Ligand code: ADP
């Protein structure tokens with residue numbers, strides 16, 4: 393296994409598309425880096441650059457001690473697992489697993505040993521004599537993974553390998569990949585558009601948008617300290633709520649004012665927001681930071697919503713509603729009594745709120761997190 397290093401890597405396609413835009417990224421030896429971003433942001437192009445299937449317009453890639461510049465794909469010692477894993481239909485599972493080794497003219501006993509080792513690791517030994525059409529979707533995906541494993545590559549590149557599986561198999565195979573990563577101690581770049589998959593699998597998560605990496609951090613850190621409103625809104629389901637308002641000062645207290653209603657600015661944000669009195673700010677509230685307000689909750693800690701949709705998801709109840717024209721979703725206790733068409737007062741856990749700069753005028757860039765390092769105190773037992 394090896395350390396992967398991308399230096400100022402860019403890919404501009406002949407039609408002018410900047411698919412990858414000056415990406416600098418270090419993936420330490422043995423790390424599973426989950427690369428996540430919306431469709432079209434450049435994830436596949438980035439993997440293809442690493443694999444050598446595209447050549448960069450600028451920048452360099454190093455794997456271990458050497459630069460990959462001018463190195464042919466088959467000499468790069470990386471293994472790519474694609475979405476929609478194409479197995480050879482006429483070969484058995486053994487034949488499929490052995491294929492990359494036969495191509496390399498490895499000695500027969502070594503092929504045999506490596507195939508059996510990979511099959512054992514993935515729990516597919518009993519399938520070795522079968523043809524792909526005699527396998528379930530999940531088994532086929534495991535064979536596709538096995539074909540990468542037998543090569544003992546320095547780095548695995550996985551491009552949405554679970555996207556063709558149904559929800560349940562996806563969960564199982566995801567666990568499988570996590571276990572495989574631990575057993576192999578492998579360097580893996582794992583691409584997905586699914587934020588939940590990225591958060592559960594990644595040692596670190598890299599969020600990509602428009603060919604750039606916005607932030608790279610361990611899952612908990614990136615969830616708690618998103619660098620901007622895009623990262624904040626992309627990670628988490630249901631997504632973070634955003635309210636557009638202004639900062640007001642009144643009798644020594646700062647408020648976030650939103651359509652005439654005020655929420656108290658917590659002490660930890662006061663120093664930063666004091667400089668923005670009278671200015672536009674975006675308040676971000678995660679659905680789990682809202683709960684049914686106990687009687688007597690002061691208005692400055694409350695959002696009053698009219699519920700128009702309820703989603704029961706077992707461990708929680710998602711209540712969608714509107715407040716002064718903005719849509720809000722709250723992740724509530726599954727036992728909460730809420731009803732469609734009713735007004736409900738929600739208490740806002742302002743310690744877990746986020747404040748963002750408004751998007752720069754005329755730009756589609758998201759606003760920066762104004763208090764990116766704030767650490768909220770641990771949750772009270774009653775809020776878990
Ligand atoms: P993702 O995998 O994140 O969905 P891709 O890497 O496939 O994104 O594509 C990134 C951008 O580059 C998209 O705008 C896509 O249309 C464009 N693109 C990809 N391949 C080519 C190509 N061969 N020629 C021109 N544009 C391309």
Ligand code: MG
Pocket residue numbers: 435436437
């Ligand atoms: Mg893709």
